[in-house]
Amino acid sequence: MKGILLLNGEPYSGKIDDTDAIVYCCDGAYNWAHGRVRIDKNIGDFDSIVGIPEPPPEEVYPAEKDYTDGELALNRLISAGAGEIEIYGGGGGREDHFLGNLQLLYLAHKSGVKCTMVTDRSYIFPASGVIPLGEYAGKTISVLPFGGILHIIDFKGMKYAYPKTLSYGECRGISNQVKENCAYLNVDGVALIIVNRGEV
Numbered sequence: 001m002k003g004i005l006l007l008n009g010e011p012y013s014g015k016i017d018d019t020d021a022i023v024y025c026c027d028g029a030y031n032w033a034h035g036r037v038r039i040d041k042n043i044g045d046f047d048s049i050v051g052i053p054e055p056p057p058e059e060v061y062p063a064e065k066d067y068t069d070g071e072l073a074l075n076r077l078i079s080a081g082a083g084e085i086e087i088y089g090g091g092g093g094r095e096d097h098f099l100g101n102l103q104l105l106y107l108a109h110k111s112g113v114k115c116t117m118v119t120d121r122s123y124i125f126p127a128s129g130v131i132p133l134g135e136y137a138g139k140t141i142s143v144l145p146f147g148g149i150l151h152i153i154d155f156k157g158m159k160y161a162y163p164k165t166l167s168y169g170e171c172r173g174i175s176n177q178v179k180e181n182c183a184y185l186n187v188d189g190v191a192l193i194i195v196n197r198g199e200v
Contacts, residue, residue, distance in 0.1 A: 001020075001021075001022060001080070001081050001082050001083060001084075002020060002021040002022070002082065002083075002084050002085070002086070003021060003022050003023075003024065003077040003078075003080070003082030003084070003085040003086070004016065004018060004021045004022070004023040004024070004037070004085070004086050004087075004088065005024050005026070005070065005073055005074060005077060005085055005086070005087045005088070005090075005104075006023065006024070006025040006026060006029040006030075006033045006037070006039070006087075006088050006089050007026050007029050007069075007070050007087060007088070007089040007090045007101060008026060008027055008028030008029045008031075008048055008069075008089060008093070009089045009090050009091055009092050009093035009094075009097060009098060009101065010089065010091050010092025010093055010119065010120070011032035011033075011089060012032075012088040012089055012118065012119065012120065013120050014118075014120065016033075016036065016037040016086075016088055018037050018038045021086075022040050022041075022077070022080060022082065023037060023038055023039050023040045023041075024039075024040065024041045024042075024043055024073045024076065024077055025039045025041070025042050025043070025053070025073075026043055026044045026069040026070050026072075026073050027042075027043075027044030027045060027046055027047065027048045027049065027069045028044075028048030028049055029089045030042060030049050030053045031048070031049055032089065033088075033089070034053070034054070039053075039054070039055065040055070041055070041057075041058070041073075041076075042054075042055060042056070042057045043057065043069060043072055043073040043076065044057070044060075044069035044072070044073070045060060045065070045069060046060055068097075068100060070090075070100070070101060070104055071104060071107070074104050074107060074108060075107075078108065078111050078113055082113060083113060083114070084113065084114045084115075085108055085113055085114070085115045085116075086115075086116055086117075086118055087101065087104065087105075087115065087116070087117040087118065088117075088118055088119075090104070090117045090119070091117065091119035091120075091121075091122070091124075092119070101117065102117075102124070102192070105117060105124065105125065105126050105192070106126055106146060106147060106190070108126075109126040109127075109128070109190060120197075121196065121197055121198065122194050122195060122196060122197055123193075123194075123195040123197060124192065124193070124194050124195075125192075125193055126146050126190050126191065126192050126193070127187075127190070127191055127193055128187060128188075128189065128190050128191070129186065129187070130184055130185075130186045131184060131185045131186070131187065131191065131193065132183075132184050133157065133158075133178050133183040133184055133185060133193075134157065134178070134180065134181040134182050134183050134184070136178045136183075136195050137157075137178050137179065137180060137181050137183065138177075138178065139177070139178055139195050139196055139197070140175055140176070140177055140195075140196040141176055141177070141178055141193060141194065141195050141196065142173055142174045142175055142176070142193075142194040142196075143162070143166065143173035143176065143185065143191050143192070143193055143194075144166065144173055144174075144191070144192040144194070145166045145167060145168060145170075145173075145189065145190075145191070145192070146189075146190040146191060146192035147189070147190045148189055148190070149165055149166070149167050149168075149189060150165065150166040150167075150173075150187055150188075150189040150190070150191055151164065151165050151187060151188040151189055152164055152165065152166065152185070152186075152187055153186040153187060153188055154184075154185075154186040155183075155184065155185045155186065156180070156182060156183055156184055157178060157179055157180030157181075157182050157183025157184065158176050158177065158178060158179060158183060158185075159176060159177035159178075159179050160176050160177070162176075162185070166191075
C-alpha cells in the first residue's frame, strides 16, 4: 500500500497523485493541501489551523508532547501497512523542522519502508545496498552518509568517482551527475540521496 504524508513546511506546488494511496495530513499542512489532494485522515494537535479540518480528526493530540505531528502520522502510516510513503511539504520553513523531517526518512528506512520526500526542487530518500539511479540520468545528485559512515562498494554511470567512504564532516558526495541509464551505487550503510529535479 502506498502512503502519502502531508507536512506543514514549504507547500508543494505540483500535482500529487493520490491514486490507490492512503493520505494523512498533519496539522497546518491542511492550509495548503485542502482541495488539492484527497485527505483520508487529519492528524496532529491542530495548533496551526483555524477551525476543524475535513475529515474531522479522530483524536486531537496535545500541543506539548514527545513526538512531532509528522512522527505520529508516519508511525500510523507504517502501522496501517504502508510499504511505500511519499512526503510532501517537508522542505523549506524552519530549518529545525526540515532536519527533523529528514529523520522521518531514516525512521521509515529502518522500518523497512521506502520513503521519499518530494519538494519543488528535489527528491530526497535514504537507501542501502544496490541503489539504481538510471532513472535520474541527466540529473545532479548528492550522496551523504546517513546514520553513520557510508562505505562505497561500487558505482557505475556517474560523472565523478566516489571515495571508498563518506563520513560526517565531509562534502565529497555533493553534486555528482548521473550520466547513464544503467547507473547505480552500491553501499554498505545508509545513504541519503538528494536528486536535483531541475536541469544539471
